[in-house]
Amino acid sequence: MTVILNEGDSAGTAGAASGSPVDAAPEPEKSTTRGRLVLTRFLRNRLALFGLVVIVLMYALAFIGPLFSKWSYDTQDYTAFLQAPYPDHIFGTDKIGTDMFAQTMRGLQKSLLIGLLVAVISTGFAALVGAVAGYFLGWVDRGLMWLVDLLLVLPSFLIIAILSPAFRGKSWLLFVVLLAAFQWMITARIVRGMTLTLKEREFVKAAKYMGQSPGRIIFKHIVPNMASLLIIDATINVGSAVLAETGLSYFGFGVQSPDVSLGTLIATGSDSALTYAWLFLIPAGFLVTFVLAVNFVGDGLRDALDPTSSRGRKREKKAKDDDVTPAPATTPADTTSAATTTEGGGKA
Numbered sequence: 001m002t003v004i005l006n007e008g009d010s011a012g013t014a015g016a017a018s019g020s021p022v023d024a025a026p027e028p029e030k031s032t033t034r035g036r037l038v039l040t041r042f043l044r045n046r047l048a049l050f051g052l053v054v055i056v057l058m059y060a061l062a063f064i065g066p067l068f069s070k071w072s073y074d075t076q077d078y079t080a081f082l083q084a085p086y087p088d089h090i091f092g093t094d095k096i097g098t099d100m101f102a103q104t105m106r107g108l109q110k111s112l113l114i115g116l117l118v119a120v121i122s123t124g125f126a127a128l129v130g131a132v133a134g135y136f137l138g139w140v141d142r143g144l145m146w147l148v149d150l151l152l153v154l155p156s157f158l159i160i161a162i163l164s165p166a167f168r169g170k171s172w173l174l175f176v177v178l179l180a181a182f183q184w185m186i187t188a189r190i191v192r193g194m195t196l197t198l199k200e201r202e203f204v205k206a207a208k209y210m211g212q213s214p215g216r217i218i219f220k221h222i223v224p225n226m227a228s229l230l231i232i233d234a235t236i237n238v239g240s241a242v243l244a245e246t247g248l249s250y251f252g253f254g255v256q257s258p259d260v261s262l263g264t265l266i267a268t269g270s271d272s273a274l275t276y277a278w279l280f281l282i283p284a285g286f287l288v289t290f291v292l293a294v295n296f297v298g299d300g301l302r303d304a305l306d307p308t309s310s311r312g313r314k315r316e317k318k319a320k321d322d323d324v325t326p327a328p329a330t331t332p333a334d335t336t337s338a339a340t341t342t343e344g345g346g347k348a
């Protein structure tokens with residue numbers, strides 16, 4: 001009986017005879033770090049990516065745009081009063097001839113800076129207070145939680161409105177401190193609850209037995225394990241702070257003249273919203289766009305850092321379904337053709 005070997009069988013037989021492996025061993029899969037996994041989940045969220053791009057573009061436009069304009073937010077063009085947008089004033093002018101593009105960019109700068117600083121200060125203070133209260137307990141916990149409960153029942157808008165006139169004409173950073181002082185309490189309570197759980201974990205107990213100080217344990221072992229919560233909270237606080245600043249400035253309790261913010265521009269243009277619409281719609285449009293973009297990014301971070309959320313599970317399932325390529329279906333004709341070919345080869 002004659003055995004016919006094709007080229008692949010000959011190579012395989014030769015390889016087996018020589019003792020060398022025919023197929024190389026598969027390479028081990030690279031371990032995926034948590035940061036890379038979170039980034040992958042975030043990049044799959046198109047709305048979150050869109051929001052991030054919008055935020056970056058708005059920051060760039062606010063701080064770079066005025067460099068290419070010949071008008072300043074505090075100068076007037078006495079030949080153009082209440083002019084609609086045209087090439088020389090692309091956002092138009094107000095009733096005293098001030099360029100609305102320069103005004104809007106200045107207001108956007110102020111609102112974005114206030115929102116960012118308030119978010120960083122309030123989230124950082126909430127993490128500190130909540131972690132200290134949950135770690136030490138006792139009179140420290142009772143005192144800090146009493147302060148949290150007191151600030152939660154106080155009407156923050158009314159208090160800021162009462163205190164703002166006392167700081168009139170002074171630095172706008174005092175306004176940032178006032179806003180941040182009433183935006184950290186709920187997060188502090190959440191951080192305290194998480195600290196009560198984390199302090200019983202093995203790595204925290206091991207750090208205690210090694211003699212590490214409470215401050216080092218809090219800032220090195222406890223707070224970093226809440227990074228996902230704090231990042232999401234800071235992102236959401238940016239939008240909340242911008243809205244709070246806009247509302248207070250609208251009623252005259254926030255940024256004071258001659259400086260401007262989106263709130264002061266919206267307040268000034270609200271009386272002319274139907275007649276000179278650009279005075280109101282342009283700053284309001286920037287405000288709505290920024291807050292929506294921040295919310296998109298916050299939702300994307302939540303789904304990326306917490307895949308157990310409903311939207312996170314749906315997105316993971318969809319990504320897995322897209323990665324799986326279904327095998328081509330075999331038709332009866334293909335089966336018959338393959339059987340005929342095999343039979344013919346056997347007869348040969």
